Amino acid sequence: MSTNKITAASRKDEGKGASRRLRHAGQVPAIVYGGDVAPQSIQLDQEKTWVASQHEWFYSSIMDLEIDGKVQRVLLRDMQRHPYRQLIMHLDFQRVSENEVIRVSVPLHLVNAETSPAGKTASVVLTQELNEVEVACLPGKLPESIEVDLSNMQMGDTVHLSDVVLPEGVELVAKIDDEHNPAVAVARHARVEAEPEADEAAEGADVPAAKQDAEEK
Structure with missing residues (x-):
């Protein structure tokens, strides 16, 4: 199993206003939780995180999350995207223990x-x-x-x-x-569709000749 690494920094400012300022500064607000450690608010580089999010491993693999130089093993548990822009709004990471299923x-x-x-x-x-x-x-x-x-x-x-x-x-x-x-x-x-000319000919064959003449007149 290969290991993928992403880098983050801790943050103290929380709330909608703080998250909005982070996004304007090209950062992604996030949180990491689980295990015996308290939840921690973090921030990641928007561009680098967006590039990582284009890979399959970002959603289904255990990652090494480096926060201020210290590494924690985590899984992505939730990701909020902007409705129409290429922008990640928020991420949730869960810490994993080697002995827990x-x-x-x-x-x-x-x-x-x-x-x-x-x-x-x-x-x-x-x-x-x-x-x-x-x-x-x-x-x-x-x-x-x-x-x-x-x-x-x-x-x-x-x-x-x-x-x-x-x-x-x-x-x-x-x-x-x-x-x-x-x-x-x-x-x-594989479905094979009938050619239009064949369909039209078949439709014409089903109509009596006398009726066709009457319609033309």
Whole structure:
């Protein structure tokens, strides 16, 4: 499991006014909480944080959060964005303990789709129905993503969540049974739309010749 690092600074000013001033200064107000330590208000560089937020790991991986030179291991738990500007309004980070089980939504990545029997068939379309799944594990076992192997997928096949092979030490949070076993990937026939000329000819063929003459007159 790779480690990603982000840098922050502690802050004392709180409230809406202080957060507004931070944003105008190119900073992101945030808070880090959890563990045996009191919640701490922090601030991060807006531009650097925005760049980090474009990566998948920012949302599903444990990060090293450096605050005033001291590192804490955290997970992103909430992110507020501006409704239409490329601007992060606020972030919530949770401290993690190596000995405590955490629950995190992890991305699902489809692999070997192109080499599968379904993927090699021109008339078949492979679609991903589920993009992420919530898992429970110790921090040291948390995967950045979970691969779903489609190498044996045939036309008409459906890969369900129960078919996904989880890494060692990782469990699904949701219970899988006959009533709850969502599809992860499906191989379907591609829809072929009829050509307009053929449709028009067919419509004309259904109308009696006498009626067509009357309509033309």
